[in-house]
Amino acid sequence: MPTARPRHYPSDTTDAEWAVLAPHVPAGTGRGRPIIYPRRDVVDAIRYLDRTGCQWDALPADFPHHKLVYHYFTAWTRDGTLNRMHNSLREQVREQVEGRNRQPTAALVDSQSVRGAETVGRGGRGYDAGKKVNGRKRHIAVDTCGLLLAVLVTGAQVQDRDAARPLLRALRACFPTISVTWADSGYAGRLVDWATAHLTLTVRIVAKLAGQTTFVLLHRRWAVERTFSWINRCRRTVRDYERLPDHHAAMVQWAMIIVMTRRLARHQPT
Template identity: 45%
Template sequence: MSDAEWAVVRPLLPVPGWLRGRGGQPEAYCHRAMLDAIRYLVDNGTKWRAMPADFPPWDRVYAFFRRWRNHDLVREFHDRLRRLVRERAGRDSEPGAGVIDSQSVKADAVVGSDSRGFDGGKLINGRKRHVVVDTLGLLLAVMVTAADVGDRAAAQVLLTQVTAAHHPLALVWADGGYTGSLVEYCLAALALVLAIVKRSDDMRGFVVLPKRWIVERFFAHLMRSRRLVRDFERSIASAEAMVYWSMTMLMTRRVARPCPSRA
């Protein structure tokens, strides 16, 4: 992490309990070193035990990762970064529209049979990442399931969570796999318009579809993080946390860029 990134990140970090008078002991390693270690693992796809000696011991880094995962601190940190990125882009801190889609990825051998499945459409044995992003391509929520879980069934749960957390959200674009009763459910139960962007039958080859390209660009970013090319996580919670960590790297680099001068 560059000094410019750290200057932006430091005020957004959750405050440790011992600093708020809630007990506990000061941590042995600074947050910057811990964040750099996790970002290195996500970006390069290394094993926990193969953490380079430049970083704190791997078991201390994993304990930090596990604590932030279990207490939802990585999502809190991620959401604070997302609001900052949106505000610097001249947008409201909370989005009014988004895009939903899913991505199936192969699972490593450490992934148990209870959390993996076979996606017959993509011919992938592994897990599926269901995501909702805003119109800037920033993550609003992710839910990881076995690959054989249907998009509509997962979307009903995911969109319920997203609308509860982001009240201004009123419109979500989706592809043809989300048609059917889900559209009526979103309107009646969530006061959310689910707009289906369909591919025309006469289209041939690759065609950029309105709004859907935003979430495809998001998936392309995930594929640049080697830890996310496959699913290497033993638990669903860790798989979701890795997605949030990957997005924090994208956003810290974005907010650390100098703002263009205005004449």
């Protein structure tokens, strides 16, 4: 259904962005009932919330009702629609923008601790003593272009090398073409041998330079750090407000969808 809502928020899709995104957005609810409102308005509402960090019930009145938008946010997260949308866009960016194969052959992993709001329950949060953060930690794997491949959300107390095992296992299952992964010193130790023995995956540690006390652009690691900066452009991801870890992971994916649709829209023929 075409939309009549004027597009005046910075997070709104442009016509070029919607042309890229529309083929990946389901036309129905999955239960045989047609959508009676524009899909573009639902997508723009989710993007608005992710970009601004507002509460669900604080969505502007020109969007569909916040309960309806939340329903599709959770439904698309649960049934795999969001994953398929994100992965298809990533393959398009790799091929059309970066000039690479659709499937990556190398990856980078890292983690970032974020403070948890009061909506994050005690059972789903923890304390990162190193960063002095009480909340959650997101562990991500990206390709060498910085595009997201996998994300895992845990309590902030979980060590990088412990969370890396399920993250690398999922990475290996979804991307069998990947043969090498770069990581920082937090992943050194038994994880390197485990990845080689169980996943046939080479983990290369990129350590800090001797005597390094300030920021230095390190080989390969800069790409995953840039991805964190892309994700943090969306205020909803700067702090964790989600009751479920899967919903925070979904907000991370939506942040990357904004980045990728804009890149693809700029490279479409006029």
